[in-house]
Amino acid sequence: MRLKKFEHFEPRTLSEACQLLKEHAGKAAVIAGGTDLVVRMKYGVTTPEYLINLKKVEGLSSINLVGENLHLGALATLTQVRCSDLVRERYPVLAESALAVSAAQLQNMGTIGGNICLEPRCWYFQQGSSWRQARADCFKNGGAVCYMAKGSTRCYALYCGDTAPALLALGAKVRLVSPCGERTVPIEEFFVDNGMRHTDLQPAELLAEVILPGPGAGQHGTYLKYRKRGALDFPIVGVAAVITKESTAASRLRIAVTGVGSSPLLVVPPADFPAGSGLTHEMINRMAEIARKQVKPVSHMEVSPSYRKELVGVLVRDALEKLAGA
Amino acid sequence: MSEYAVLGKRLPRVDGPVKAAGTARFTDDLSLPGMLHGKILRSPHAHARILRIDTTLAESHPGVRAVIVGEDFGDYRYGLKPDTRDEYPLARGKVRYLGEEVAAVAAVDEDTALEALELIQVDYEVLQAVTDPEEALREGAPLIHDDKPGNISVHMKTSFGDVDEAFRQADYIREDRFYSQSVLHGFLEPNAALALWEAPNRITIWASKQSPYFLYRNLSNCFNVPLSNVRLIQPYIGGGFGGKNGGYPVDFCAVMLSKKSGRPVRIVLTMEEVLSSHRRRHPMIVWLKTGVKKDGTLLAHDCRIIADGGAGTGVGPSTIANAFYFLNLPYVVPNVRFDGIRAYTNRPISVAQRGNGIQQIRFAADVQLDMIAEDLGRDPVEIREKNGAYTGYKTTSGMHVKSCGLRETITEAIRAAEWETHYRPWREKMHEPLGRIATGVGIACNSFESGARLTGHNCCTAVIKVHEDGTVSLLTGSTDSGQGSETVLAMIVAEVLGTRLEDVFVPQTDSSVTPVDPGSFGSRVSSTAGNAVLIAAKDAKQQLLKVAAELLKADPDTIEFRDRKVFVREAPERSLRFRDLARQTVAWGSGTTVIGQGSWGQSIPPLNFETGEGDAGGAYSFGTQAAWVEVDTRTGKVTVPRMVVAHDLGFALNPLAVEGQHEGSIAGGVGHTIYEHCVEENGQNLTPNLTAYGLPTVYDLPEEMVSLSIETIDPVGAFGAKESGEGTQVSTIPAIVNAIHNAIGVWITDLPVTPEKVLKALRDKKAQARATTEGQP
Amino acid sequence: MLDQLIHLKVNGTLHTVAVPPHRTLLEVLREQLGYTGTKRACRVGDCGACTVIIDGKAVLSCLTLAVEVQEKEILTIEALGDGDRPDLLQQSFVDCGAVQCGFCTPGMVLSAKALLDENPQPEREEVRRAIAGNLCRCTGYAKIVEAIEDAATRLS
Known part of the structure; x- marks a missing residue:
């Protein structure tokens, strides 16, 4: 469990970082908090020759209000996020989700950008090199098999980030920077679920910040996490739900789920979903059922697909009941 | 017990300050000039023949100083008994489990050693592996050890009383199958050794050992070195729980690498190595048939077990024997039949873990007792009170209960658990709808050997040196792996000599200096080493008394030692300071050095591994635990917010340490019941890290733990003390499982109690109820 | 490199x-x-x-x-303090029986110190949260929580 050798860069600007990333394409990794990457490097499943450390990039960890929008620098730590008055007052669901990550030390180290980009997890993948020598490499490690879903033609590692569902439910956007310029995309377009990559980050592209639209008046949200132990664990299922009042008669409901596939899933209510006049018992049950049906988990890490679906139903119901009561 | 000046007080442990300061040195914290770093190459196969090992590339790698393979150890094998020596320092000829040690390297730093491991080429012929104990016992199963037909590592078949007749007389008979899974010791300090070989034949080793003298003998045999030349120095131990008892490959390899390189070598395992290939608790399948009278009186147990032993025997014979012994206690069961097989499998080796073999059997027996109580419409408390053992009871198998406070522990436990308020039998609740959170309470009882009796060397010895300034050194080979025994032994010395705890220094075990001792297992230290220390302290006191009598011009019988003073009992003004007495003793007449000595061992015959007849230990502790559970009926998640331990420990030598043992027992027990599990596939542990494995965090253990000590003043143990650290974990599992039943009406007989299992059990019950209703006309 | x-x-x-x-x-x-x-x-x-x-x-x-x-x-x-002169937090760990094998202790003490430095009068839940990332096999955590609360009281 020791790191292999690498060259370490500490760029001062984002463009410098992108440039380095471009120069060492395919051989470089970007490090922010390091809580995910360093473990993978110790396991030998990620072996960068060049490590581009973003910690010294100016202004990348700030949390600022720009007009009505809140801009969270990718390097803001989860502790910063959960303790920020701006976040706590305007987006408590995000503070809740940051607080749900692992434990204090990891929240002090881990960043919002890193948590969004968290590598999907699997017991056959995140293991030391000697452990992995006992079997042929899986897709994730350059092989041609998925031990989780045998016979499948893709990897089914599980996305387990806690903050992503909150951000999805809040309708966040991410600003991405590359040597060719930058783009800002809705976070649901940032995630992809093809098994090999879980984000749309292009080579030499970096996640610079997260932008949250103004909550307006009357937005409520909550994040509920189900895990084996009360701390440290990744979610078995995590559900974020945000209800936003758009007018006196109409509200918009967004629900996002983590732990059910290779990327977080946005569960959108059907067009006929009457979210206008508060959540009734029937609506809550129906939405829980919709969410349960939309997720398609595979058997994973001692949890069966049916149980995971069950949990999605329970958590969606609990989240909505909480919002209905709020 | 106010007549004691030191004992019975809540004194903080003597090694607390250095541990809290981070200056307590563990093996990994030690280094020597020129020290090399060792790493071990492990098998990627669960079962394979080793065709060829080529170490040439590794040997020529810059920075590598030594590479060793199985052949370097010749034909040396080790094990508990002469007929069970089936473990090798490094694999010979074949590998028997995934992660077995195949070769080792010493290099100038850890990075280089790791690089060298990758350069060792091993050709294997993969053999069919068998990782399920029932499969392993089937005819035609692949043979794991060529000289062990049928893959039988241990087989104990025995019977006491007339079991068949008892079943004929029984009003009610119940038979169930239980399974206890593979769990790990969970210590945070990985196994480690620092070895120094000095030519021609001296070994010095610092290693994390509960029983340093096991390894001392192993090393003497392995390296053909006289025992006087094996110096094992015991640094602080970062938890053991049975997983650091004897010698392991890490120790042998460190010595061999040092011998070969001429330099000191330190090997520290990674947590991944510990969790994937080091020792663990025996998984066990238990079939238990029990016969009772209508009123709940136990008549007979007929029990068959299959324990998964993994690829070696280790201390397995004691595990199987313990399973048998504790079918006979804590309840009176006049007829017991037992057929226990420990099967070899291609899995890491199963050994003792806090409660060695007894958890598994008491889980089965105490849950089944609740099942029987429910079937008969009896109360779980009443059935335990009715059947409980008592002082003076002798089991049919010949275990002598010399002190027993079982009934008092039941009374105290249910009082603390507010049982009368919270308990309603399931049959009264079953027609009420289950809420989202269902609550329940459960109890279970335990017994445990206080000071396991071994075959061979068994006694503890203590040496006490009184220094001329009145301070005292206690030399003992009993180790403190965290339980606090060092403090308790020092308290005994302070009590007898009338000094203060801070005046007594207990140097850590050093086999060149401290007396030979079996070490820390089987709940021996306070009770067994405690008696040796008591005798040694009295011996030292006797020597001091002679001088004191002359100085005080008093009869020795009239002199008292208390709070650093020596005085005439009836005339306390005739006194002198203990330190002055110590100095005068050195100078008196021709002078003398006060060295007290004491040896003590259980005066019972050695364990009978064949029949199980006789005693398992010098005394027996008894206890009761009550658990309060909350079951989320929608997710199946079980939490244990509150737990009560009431334990008959004879006498609480240090109540603060006792509470620590009780709370720690609950921690291990809750982990075993609900959270922990090695998930395996073809002999490979898929959960070789603490997160995947699920070692409980502060959120997962009862926020409220009540620890109650029942003092029965045992005639055998030092000052009447019995064990308090292992029996207390024995009943945690059944108490929780019984509480779950009380909450939701299902019996979980297959550990761990995962949320999915609970949910499935709830569904099955509902489906069954529906089927029953529909089936009615 | x-x-x-x-x-x-x-x-x-x-x-x-x-x-x-x-x-x-x-x-x-x-x-x-x-x-x-x-x-x-x-x-x-x-x-x-x-x-x-x-x-x-x-x-x-x-x-x-x-x-x-x-x-x-x-x-x-x-x-913090050494073995001869533990600081108050370490002393609370010792006095409350929060130390057994001692291997998790330094990390546990530092998690507690980081908490108390920032929040000298934490609620029970805050104490638990602060040490939730520190595993201990020996104590069951109850005495560790007690020690941190004891230190908070003594500090005030």
Whole structure:
């Protein structure tokens, strides 16, 4: 469990970082908090020759209000996020989700950008090199098999980030920077679920910040996490739900789920979903059922697909009941 | 017990300050000039023949100083008994489990050693592996050890009383199958050794050992070195729980690498190595048939077990024997039949873990007792009170209960658990709808050997040196792996000599200096080493008394030692300071050095591994635990917010340490019941890290733990003390499982109690109820 | 990769040490600077035994690169009292029986210190949350929580 050798860069600007990333394409990794990457490097499943450390990039960890929008620098730590008055007052669901990550030390180290980009997890993948020598490499490690879903033609590692569902439910956007310029995309377009990559980050592209639209008046949200132990664990299922009042008669409901596939899933209510006049018992049950049906988990890490679906139903119901009561 | 000046007080442990300061040195914290770093190459196969090992590339790698393979150890094998020596320092000829040690390297730093491991080429012929104990016992199963037909590592078949007749007389008979899974010791300090070989034949080793003298003998045999030349120095131990008892490959390899390189070598395992290939608790399948009278009186147990032993025997014979012994206690069961097989499998080796073999059997027996109580419409408390053992009871198998406070522990436990308020039998609740959170309470009882009796060397010895300034050194080979025994032994010395705890220094075990001792297992230290220390302290006191009598011009019988003073009992003004007495003793007449000595061992015959007849230990502790559970009926998640331990420990030598043992027992027990599990596939542990494995965090253990000590003043143990650290974990599992039943009406007989299992059990019950209703006309 | 000369400020002392970039803070503290009170247990962020305080926050030294914490205030367990003169928090751990084998203790004490430095009068839940990333097999945590609450009372 020791790191292999690498060259370490500490760029001062984002463009410098992108440039380095471009120069060492395919051989470089970007490090922010390091809580995910360093473990993978110790396991030998990620072996960068060049490590581009973003910690010294100016202004990348700030949390600022720009007009009505809140801009969270990718390097803001989860502790910063959960303790920020701006976040706590305007987006408590995000503070809740940051607080749900692992434990204090990891929240002090881990960043919002890193948590969004968290590598999907699997017991056959995140293991030391000697452990992995006992079997042929899986897709994730350059092989041609998925031990989780045998016979499948893709990897089914599980996305387990806690903050992503909150951000999805809040309708966040991410600003991405590359040597060719930058783009800002809705976070649901940032995630992809093809098994090999879980984000749309292009080579030499970096996640610079997260932008949250103004909550307006009357937005409520909550994040509920189900895990084996009360701390440290990744979610078995995590559900974020945000209800936003758009007018006196109409509200918009967004629900996002983590732990059910290779990327977080946005569960959108059907067009006929009457979210206008508060959540009734029937609506809550129906939405829980919709969410349960939309997720398609595979058997994973001692949890069966049916149980995971069950949990999605329970958590969606609990989240909505909480919002209905709020 | 106010007549004691030191004992019975809540004194903080003597090694607390250095541990809290981070200056307590563990093996990994030690280094020597020129020290090399060792790493071990492990098998990627669960079962394979080793065709060829080529170490040439590794040997020529810059920075590598030594590479060793199985052949370097010749034909040396080790094990508990002469007929069970089936473990090798490094694999010979074949590998028997995934992660077995195949070769080792010493290099100038850890990075280089790791690089060298990758350069060792091993050709294997993969053999069919068998990782399920029932499969392993089937005819035609692949043979794991060529000289062990049928893959039988241990087989104990025995019977006491007339079991068949008892079943004929029984009003009610119940038979169930239980399974206890593979769990790990969970210590945070990985196994480690620092070895120094000095030519021609001296070994010095610092290693994390509960029983340093096991390894001392192993090393003497392995390296053909006289025992006087094996110096094992015991640094602080970062938890053991049975997983650091004897010698392991890490120790042998460190010595061999040092011998070969001429330099000191330190090997520290990674947590991944510990969790994937080091020792663990025996998984066990238990079939238990029990016969009772209508009123709940136990008549007979007929029990068959299959324990998964993994690829070696280790201390397995004691595990199987313990399973048998504790079918006979804590309840009176006049007829017991037992057929226990420990099967070899291609899995890491199963050994003792806090409660060695007894958890598994008491889980089965105490849950089944609740099942029987429910079937008969009896109360779980009443059935335990009715059947409980008592002082003076002798089991049919010949275990002598010399002190027993079982009934008092039941009374105290249910009082603390507010049982009368919270308990309603399931049959009264079953027609009420289950809420989202269902609550329940459960109890279970335990017994445990206080000071396991071994075959061979068994006694503890203590040496006490009184220094001329009145301070005292206690030399003992009993180790403190965290339980606090060092403090308790020092308290005994302070009590007898009338000094203060801070005046007594207990140097850590050093086999060149401290007396030979079996070490820390089987709940021996306070009770067994405690008696040796008591005798040694009295011996030292006797020597001091002679001088004191002359100085005080008093009869020795009239002199008292208390709070650093020596005085005439009836005339306390005739006194002198203990330190002055110590100095005068050195100078008196021709002078003398006060060295007290004491040896003590259980005066019972050695364990009978064949029949199980006789005693398992010098005394027996008894206890009761009550658990309060909350079951989320929608997710199946079980939490244990509150737990009560009431334990008959004879006498609480240090109540603060006792509470620590009780709370720690609950921690291990809750982990075993609900959270922990090695998930395996073809002999490979898929959960070789603490997160995947699920070692409980502060959120997962009862926020409220009540620890109650029942003092029965045992005639055998030092000052009447019995064990308090292992029996207390024995009943945690059944108490929780019984509480779950009380909450939701299902019996979980297959550990761990995962949320999915609970949910499935709830569904099955509902489906069954529906089927029953529909089936009615 | 060539070693880099880096400056680490540990417990108020500035150390200049040559390390390659792939050394973790844990390795440098223990192997090069002799701060062995920082324990090496899981090495992958699962247990909290290697916890140190950097700029007031509890972090894991096993997942921190030594080269990236220059110019920061690093506190290890050695910054508190020693065995002869434990500081108040350490004394509470000792007095309350929160120490058994002692291997998790330095990390546990530092997590507690980071909490109390920031929040001298924590609620029970805040205490539990602060040590939820530190595993202990011996104590069942109850006495650790009690010790931290005891220290908070004594500090006030």
